[in-house]
Amino acid sequence: MTLPMAVPTELPSSVPAPAEDAAWRTACIETAGRDHSSSTSSGGQNTAKLSAWLLDHVMNPHPTKEDKEQLEAATGMTRQQINDWFVNKRQRCWKPFIESLCKELSGVSTPAASS
Numbered sequence: 001m002t003l004p005m006a007v008p009t010e011l012p013s014s015v016p017a018p019a020e021d022a023a024w025r026t027a028c029i030e031t032a033g034r035d036h037s038s039s040t041s042s043g044g045q046n047t048a049k050l051s052a053w054l055l056d057h058v059m060n061p062h063p064t065k066e067d068k069e070q071l072e073a074a075t076g077m078t079r080q081q082i083n084d085w086f087v088n089k090r091q092r093c094w095k096p097f098i099e100s101l102c103k104e105l106s107g108v109s110t111p112a113a114s115s
Contacts, residue, residue, distance in 0.1 A: 046075035050085050054094070061086065061094050 053071060054061055063071065063086065071082050 046077055047085065049075050050077075050082065050089075054086070054089055058094070058097075061090055 050071060053063065053067070057063070063082075068079060068082055071077070072079060075082070077085075
């Protein structure tokens with residue numbers, strides 16, 4: 001899918017940061033404690049660390065190999081668990097957020113948003 005316009009590298013000052021956006025917060029931050037993707041008892045804390053990373057890197061939500069190594073050490077999750085978590089969050093949270101942002105900025109709906 002291509003977006004109707006280039007995705008900016010920074011959010012315009014008129015657009016609330018994702019941390020302030022209610023839908024983003026609900027989908028990506030507040031649900032972190034209820035995420036059961038980790039088999040450890042501290043799964044909520046682990047995914048909260050991943051959510052924090054995602055929130056800090058909203059304009060490029062693809063962690064590098066080095067980022068993933070740091071996240072592995074910080075969370076105790078495997079590389080596969082981290083990869084799966086990011087794939088799911090980009091699809092369920094990040095992509096709809098960016099599509100709504102593009103729609104808001106351009107006044108045009110994206111093909112995925114209208115289907």
